[in-house]
Amino acid sequence: EAGVTQFPSHSVIEKGQTVTLRCDPISGHDNLYWYRRVMGKEIKFLLHFVKESKQDESGMPNNRFLAERTGGTYSTLKVQPAELEDSGVYFCASSQVWREGPDNEQFFGPGTRLTVL
Amino acid sequence: GQNIDQPTEMTATEGAIVQINCTYQTSGFNGLFWYQQHAGEAPTFLSYNVLDGLEEKGRFSSFLSRSKGYSYLLLKELQMKDSASYLCAVKTAGNKLTFGGGTRVLVKP
Numbered sequence: 565e566a567g568v569t570q571f572p573s574h575s576v577i578e579k580g581q582t583v584t585l586r587c588d589p590i591s592g593h594d595n596l597y598w599y600r601r602v603m604g605k606e607i608k609f610l611l612h613f614v615k616e617s618k619q620d621e622s623g624m625p626n627n628r629f630l631a632e633r634t635g636g637t638y639s640t641l642k643v644q645p646a647e648l649e650d651s652g653v654y655f656c657a658s659s660q661v662w663r664e665g666p667d668n669e670q671f672f673g674p675g676t677r678l679t680v681l
Numbered sequence: 682g683q684n685i686d687q688p689t690e691m692t693a694t695e696g697a698i699v700q701i702n703c704t705y706q707t708s709g710f711n712g713l714f715w716y717q718q719h720a721g722e723a724p725t726f727l728s729y730n731v732l733d734g735l736e737e738k739g740r741f742s743s744f745l746s747r748s749k750g751y752s753y754l755l756l757k758e759l760q761m762k763d764s765a766s767y768l769c770a771v772k773t774a775g776n777k778l779t780f781g782g783g784t785r786v787l788v789k790p
Contacts, residue, residue: 612777655723672724
């Protein structure tokens with residue numbers, strides 16, 4: 565079974581440009597999460613989809629970030645316009661069910677390393 | 682606010698035991714996870730605790746005390762491949778994971 569995949573693995577853009585990150589969750593996983601790790605800091609939650617609906621977007625830093633999950637399958641995270649402080653590693657995770665216990669384990673993708681110059 | 686603390690780095694010898702501590706103060710607690718992350722790779726699930734006590738899974742064990750806001754991950758019979766970062770994460774509101782900064786473990790021969 566394929567794990568969570570993310571594209572691209574690396575992206576280098578200039579300040580002011582737009583970048584779109586993509587995440588393909590594990591097939592059948594309704595829950596999809598975006599997290600971010602900026603240099604020297606801990607991984608931080610950005611938002612959570614249940615199917616195509618945003619369940620929790622409390623971690624989104626500002627309105628330059630837009631996440632979508634049309635059709636409830638893959639998700640995109642667009643940063644427009646990108647700023648220097650957006651540099652970091654963006655992780656996507658997915659989980660199968662909405663309940664307590666190890667079954668609710670979140671499976672992580674390898675991340676997209678974004679560098680804004 | 683949310684606060685999860687773990688040591689930044691630890692060094693141990695191959696074959697030895699290492700214990701990584703994690704203390705947390707969070708608004709809400711729905712379980713504590715430990716993940717392993719090798720450089721440039723995805724964090725991978727190691728263990729989950731929601732009740733007090735010890736969970737054992739092969740060479741890895743994890744302990745939780747909810748009253749103390751404390752957990753540890755115990756790695757036994759260390760192998761070179763165990764050199765990685767170990768992330769403590771608390772599931773708070775909903776399904777959101779709040780992470781500590783991670784502990785980098787270096788295993789020496």
